[in-house]
Amino acid sequence: MDVFFSTQTGQTSSSESGQEVDMCSTIDSSFLRGQGSDPSEFPTSGHQMNSSYSTQNEDSNSSSSDIVVSKKFKRSKEDKICLVCGDKALGYNFNAITCESCKAFFRRNALKSDQPKCLFQNDCLIDVRTRRFCPHCRLRRCFEVGMKKEMILDETERKARMQKVAMNRQMKQKPSPGGDIVIKQEPCSIASEATSSIPDTQTGGEGQGSVVCPSMSFGNSQPLILPTLTPETSSRDPKMYRVLKAEERMLVDELTVAYLETLGGYANETHVNREESYSSADELVNNSEIAVRRLIKFVKKIALFRGMSQENQVACLKSCVLNALLLRSVNFYDAENDAWKTPTGSIPTSVLKRATGFNDLHDAHTSYCAGLKKLTRDDSHIMALVQTITVFNPDGQNLENRQTISDIQDQFIQLLRHYLESEVSFQHSQVFFSNILQKISELKGLGEDHARILLQINSNKIEPLMLEILNLQ
């Protein structure tokens, strides 16, 4: 099952322009299959097969006669036929033309981990009448016609959407006195293709020494404010934004510099990035050693960390390391290609899955990374603060003084809140802030899942530092 679903979703990671072509091939094959099994599978509303077909593909794949047909049957609601069951369709849903019920069905089922099994031969006929009988085959058909589960909003995105609706309702009821704040786009709403593809210049090796004070510039890195949320400077009502205290600004800047300095590329490392380096789970762990060293470098730059006892520092580091590594990995994930960026190229997640066999774990990891990336838009300040909050985790094992760590964490959580209020206004920071906290808490589960996997690895093959830090001895 998993293999089936991952193959389906893997093939559909094409760009907008490529979708038409993909759609064409999948639609074609599913139609052929439908005809072969039962001619009555598709509606008998009088449409010829190629007329309904051309309404979906008239722009890119029509012959001249098809164009005549498609113009004659110019898209109307009645023209569209659900590619899954043949019912009347309204339009595209999750990347395929489907009816309302298949849309809802896909939304309910595509993300479920325990997929239903087919009671027959995995080739059940799916039409308006039979679509309810076999959820397995219906879902398979959904994927076949090109529906993408990635287009279903995740928990965070859904919450953000609901919050936005609620906020807009509120604003409609009592418009703000100034009237000059316009919600253009939430930081965590459904990302448009254009804004979600901010280049990740932090991963490049040559950026190593070019870190300057964030309040000035980061060379060629992306803008540090949330690009689509912050209203234009000229229309920005200063009363709606927090002004950070000088020491707060300084602390945020220091953390960001430390974060960027220790995020770095691999240019000067002896790390060799070839596919062979990822041929098994233990090698993956050993490859994380560089990241652990950088994390140590990062925490040592934090005064409040240095102020703790030696024992507490070690315990604190050990308890946060997995989560922190997972968090850092967000910067190296290329959601568009489902691959991990490295200085010498990228490694597709599929290669890692093959190497380790932990498909579900990789799925959870990549989905987390994609979500957080979308939420923070790679803002280095936010990522630096989130990493700091993650480091001071009072919930960790063997901690000497949890209260101290909790108090320190609170300070950084407050700093994050203030920073957001200063960047995206008091009003918009509420949702943004809670979404980020949500992401931080999700990290716990993800880290626990990884920890369970680590226990299965043969400790003889793991480097001493990793053994020590991951408690694998």
Next chain:
DNA sequence: CTAGCCTTGAGA
């Protein structure tokens, strides 16, 4: 659980 209706925000 299904399927239809409704609401909503984004974009043309």
Next chain:
DNA sequence: TCTCAAGGCTAG
């Protein structure tokens, strides 16, 4: 202003 494509709600 209209269309599209998300999610929510709810009767059956």
